[in-house]
Amino acid sequence: MGVAIGIDLGTSNSCVCAIRDGEPIVFADQEGRRTQPSIVAFGYGKSAVVGWKARRQLLYAPESTVISAKRLIGRRSGSVEVERMKAQSAYGITEGQAGELQVRVQGKLFTPAEISAHVLVHMKKIAEAALGEPVTQAVVTVPAYFNDNQRQATRDAATMAGLECLRILNEPTAAALAYGFKQGKRQHVAVYDLGGGTFDISILRIDDDFFEVIATAGDTFLGGDDFDYAAADQFMELFCQSSGVDVRDNRTVRMKLREAAERAKVALSTGEAVEVIVPALHRTGDGREFDFKTTVDRFTYAQWVLPLVQRTFDVCDDALKAANMSTRQIDHVLLVGGMTRYPLIRESVAGHFHKAPNTTVNPDEVVAIGAAIQAWNLTNLEEGGGSVLLDVTPQSLGVRTVGGFCETLIARNTAVPTESTKVFHTAFDLQTEVRISVYQGESRMADDNELLGEFVLEGLAPKPRGQVRVRVSFEIDNDGIVHVRAVDSVLGLERAIRIESRSGVPVEASQARPFDDIDF
Amino acid sequence: MDSRLRLRIEIETMHELLAGLDYYQLLGLQLGCPQPDIDAAFRTEGRRLHPDRVSAGAAPEFRAVANSVFKAVNDAYRVLRDPDSRGHYDNELRAGRLTMDAEARKAAEAEAAARNDPTKAARTEKGGKFWKLALGNLSEKDYNGAVMNIQFALSFEPDNEVFKEWMAKARASKEEGKKEKATSNAYKIRI
Numbered sequence: 001m002g003v004a005i006g007i008d009l010g011t012s013n014s015c016v017c018a019i020r021d022g023e024p025i026v027f028a029d030q031e032g033r034r035t036q037p038s039i040v041a042f043g044y045g046k047s048a049v050v051g052w053k054a055r056r057q058l059l060y061a062p063e064s065t066v067i068s069a070k071r072l073i074g075r076r077s078g079s080v081e082v083e084r085m086k087a088q089s090a091y092g093i094t095e096g097q098a099g100e101l102q103v104r105v106q107g108k109l110f111t112p113a114e115i116s117a118h119v120l121v122h123m124k125k126i127a128e129a130a131l132g133e134p135v136t137q138a139v140v141t142v143p144a145y146f147n148d149n150q151r152q153a154t155r156d157a158a159t160m161a162g163l164e165c166l167r168i169l170n171e172p173t174a175a176a177l178a179y180g181f182k183q184g185k186r187q188h189v190a191v192y193d194l195g196g197g198t199f200d201i202s203i204l205r206i207d208d209d210f211f212e213v214i215a216t217a218g219d220t221f222l223g224g225d226d227f228d229y230a231a232a233d234q235f236m237e238l239f240c241q242s243s244g245v246d247v248r249d250n251r252t253v254r255m256k257l258r259e260a261a262e263r264a265k266v267a268l269s270t271g272e273a274v275e276v277i278v279p280a281l282h283r284t285g286d287g288r289e290f291d292f293k294t295t296v297d298r299f300t301y302a303q304w305v306l307p308l309v310q311r312t313f314d315v316c317d318d319a320l321k322a323a324n325m326s327t328r329q330i331d332h333v334l335l336v337g338g339m340t341r342y343p344l345i346r347e348s349v350a351g352h353f354h355k356a357p358n359t360t361v362n363p364d365e366v367v368a369i370g371a372a373i374q375a376w377n378l379t380n381l382e383e384g385g386g387s388v389l390l391d392v393t394p395q396s397l398g399v400r401t402v403g404g405f406c407e408t409l410i411a412r413n414t415a416v417p418t419e420s421t422k423v424f425h426t427a428f429d430l431q432t433e434v435r436i437s438v439y440q441g442e443s444r445m446a447d448d449n450e451l452l453g454e455f456v457l458e459g460l461a462p463k464p465r466g467q468v469r470v471r472v473s474f475e476i477d478n479d480g481i482v483h484v485r486a487v488d489s490v491l492g493l494e495r496a497i498r499i500e501s502r503s504g505v506p507v508e509a510s511q512a513r514p515f516d517d518i519d520f
Numbered sequence: 521m522d523s524r525l526r527l528r529i530e531i532e533t534m535h536e537l538l539a540g541l542d543y544y545q546l547l548g549l550q551l552g553c554p555q556p557d558i559d560a561a562f563r564t565e566g567r568r569l570h571p572d573r574v575s576a577g578a579a580p581e582f583r584a585v586a587n588s589v590f591k592a593v594n595d596a597y598r599v600l601r602d603p604d605s606r607g608h609y610d611n612e613l614r615a616g617r618l619t620m621d622a623e624a625r626k627a628a629e630a631e632a633a634a635r636n637d638p639t640k641a642a643r644t645e646k647g648g649k650f651w652k653l654a655l656g657n658l659s660e661k662d663y664n665g666a667v668m669n670i671q672f673a674l675s676f677e678p679d680n681e682v683f684k685e686w687m688a689k690a691r692a693s694k695e696e697g698k699k700e701k702a703t704s705n706a707y708k709i710r711i
Contacts, residue, residue, distance in 0.1 A: 381576040388570045415594045
C-alpha cells in the first residue's frame with residue numbers, strides 16, 4: 001500500500017502533503033514552490049497545462065485560462081453567485097441540459113469537476129515525483145460550508161483524477177487537526193478561514209486527540225477574489241472617469257485591473273501606500289492609448305473592502321451563537337487561508353475576538369497538513385490509531401412540503417454521521433407514486449434553499465389516500481454527503497438511493513403528485 | 521490485535537441491542553449522573569467507537585454496523601449534552617415511556633416496531649422463520665403460500681396480534697386475488 005496524501009484543493013492555490021516518519025512533509029514542485037495555482041490553461045491544439053505555467057497564460061489569454069473553478073463546482077446556474085461569476089469571468093460559463101454549469105474554452109465544454117480533476121492530477125504528480133512511488137489514495141479538503149452537491153462533485157473530481165477519496169474533509173477542521181497535532185491540550189479553538197473564494201468559521205473543542213466541531217458557518221462566495229473584484233471595480237470607475245472612455249464591459253480591461261488590484265493588495269500588506277500603474281491598459285478604436293495610474297493607501301483600500309470584512313464577522317457571530325459561546329470563551333483563534341496574511345484581516349480579527357490570533361501555523365499549508373494527518377489516521381489504524389475527528393453538517397437538510405415550505409429533518413451543526421427518518425403518506429386516492437424533493441439550507445421556504453435532488457417512489461399499491469406509508473431515512477455520512485433510503489413500511493422492502501450531484505436531471509413531472517405528510 | 525477483535529464483537533452486540541438501549545446505557549452512564557460526566561463519557565466512547573477507528577479494513581457489513589452504532593452515540597450525546605433536551609428526555613424515561621424492565625421493553629418495542637414494520641413482528645426464532653417466508657409470499661402476492669406460512673408462524677406464537685392481523689388480510693386477498701394475476705410488487709425508485 002502506497003502513501004495516502006492530503007490535498008488542499010483551493011480556489012486560488014492548492015497544496016499537497018503526506019506524513020513521513022511521523023512528520024508532515026509538504027511537497028514542493030521542481031522549482032521548490034510549495035503551493036500551486038489552481039489554474040488550468042488550454043493552449044491552442046495542445047493539451048492543458050496546470051499550475052504556475054497556466055498562471056503565466058492568464059494575462060495574455062484569459063479567455064482560455066480557467067481560474068477559480070472551485071467557485072462553480074457542484075452549482076447550478078441561476079443563483080446570484082453564479083451570475084456574478086459569469087459577469088466577472090473572462091472564460092465562458094454556460095449551462096448543460098440538466099442545468100449544471102459548464103466551462104467553455106476554445107469551443108470545448110468541461111464541467112468544473114473536470115477542471116478540478118486536472119488540478120488534482122497535477123498535485124498527485126508532484127507528490128509522486130517527491131515520493132518516487134505511485135499515489136492512489138487521498139483526503140481532499142473542501143470549505144466547511146460546502147453543501148452535498150459541492151462535496152459530491154469534489155469527490156467525483158478525485159475519482160476522475162485516479163484517486164480513491166478516503167475522506168472529504170472540512171478545511172477549518174483540517175487546520176485545527178494540524179494545529180492541535182501532538183499538542184495534548186484541552187482548549188476551544190475558532191478557525192477563521194478566509195481563502196481565495198470562500199469563508200468558513202469553525203468552533204472546535206480539542207481534548208488531546210479528540211477534535212470535536214461544535215459549530216460551523218460560512219459563505220462559499222466570499223474570499224480574496226471578492227476583495228480583488230471590489231478594488232478592481234474602484235479602479236474601473238477611476239479609469240473611466242480619468243480617461244473619459246467607458247470600458248466597463250471590456251473583459252480584458254477588467255481582468256487586467258483585477259490583476260492590478262491583487263498586486264496592490266499584496267503591496268499594501270507591507271507598505272502604507274502603493275502606486276498602481278497599468279501601462280497601455282486600453283487602446284480605443286481610433287488608436288488612442290490609455291494608461292492607468294493611481295495611488296492607494298491602506299486606509300482607502302480598507303474603506304473599499306470593509307463591507308466584505310464585516311460580512312465575515314456576521315458569519316462568525318452566527319457560529320458563536322450556534323455554539324452558545326462568546327468570543328471570550330475562545331482560547332485561540334487560528335488564521336487559515338492566504339487572505340489572513342494581510343494586516344487588515346489580522347487586526348480586524350484581533351479586534352473582533354478580543355485576542356491576538358495565533359500565527360504559528362502557515363496559513364497556506366496548514367489545511368494540506370491536516371488533510372495528510374487525517375489520511376494517515378485512516379490508513380494506519382494498526383499503529384494504535386490517530387486522532388478522532390468529529391465534524392458537523394454545515395447546513396440543515398430538509399424536504400419540501402405542501403405550500404412550498406421546507407421541513408427540516410437534520411438541523412445544521414448536527415454531528416455526523418447522523419440519520420433521520422420520516423414517514424410519507426399518499427395525499428390522493430389511488431396515488432401510486434410519491435415525489436420527494438430534498439433541500440439544504442436555512443430558509444423556511446424550499447425554493448430559497450439549495451435543491452439537492454428529487455426522487456420519485458413509484459409502484460406503490462393503489463389505495464385510498466393516507467393508507468400507503470413510505471418510511472424514508474436520510475443519512476449524512478462522514479464526508480458530509482447525503483444518502484437517502486426508502487423503506488416500504490408495508491412490506492419492509494428497502495432500496496437505497498443516492499442523491500446524484502447532477503440531479504438537475506428532470507423528473508417526469510406530469511404524473512408526480514404533491515403529497516402531504518403527517519407524523520414524524 | 522485481540523483487543524480489536526473484542527471491540528468488534530462488542531460493537532456487533534451493541535448493534536443487536538440498539539433498539540433496547542436508552543441514551544444513558546449507550547454512553548455507559550446512569551440516569552441522573554452529573555452533566556460533566558456526559559461530556560467525558562462521550563469523548564471516551566467517541567474515541568473507542570468512532571467508525572474511522574474501528575472499521576478501517578473491515579468488511580462493508582461491519583462498517584455499516586459500526587456506523588449505525590455511532591449514529592446512535594451521536595444522537596445520545598446531542599440530546600444529553602443540552603440540559604433542556606436532557607431534562608425532557610429524563611422525564612420521558614422516568615415516566616417509562618422510553619424504557620421499562622428489559623422484558624417489558626422488548627415486548628413493547630416489538631409491538632411498536634411491528635406497527636410500522638411487520639418484518640420485526642416475530643418474537644421467536646422459529647416463528648420468525650415462517651413469518652419471513654410469509655412476507656416473501658405476500659410480496660409475491662402468493663396468498664396461498666402466505667396463509668400457510670402464517671399458520672405455521674402462529675403455531676409458535678399463538679398470541680401474536682400482528683400475525684393474526686396479516687392472516688386475516690392474506691385470507692381476504694386470497695379470495696379476492698383469485699381474479700387478480702400474481703405479479704411481483706415492483707418497487708422502483710427513479711432519480
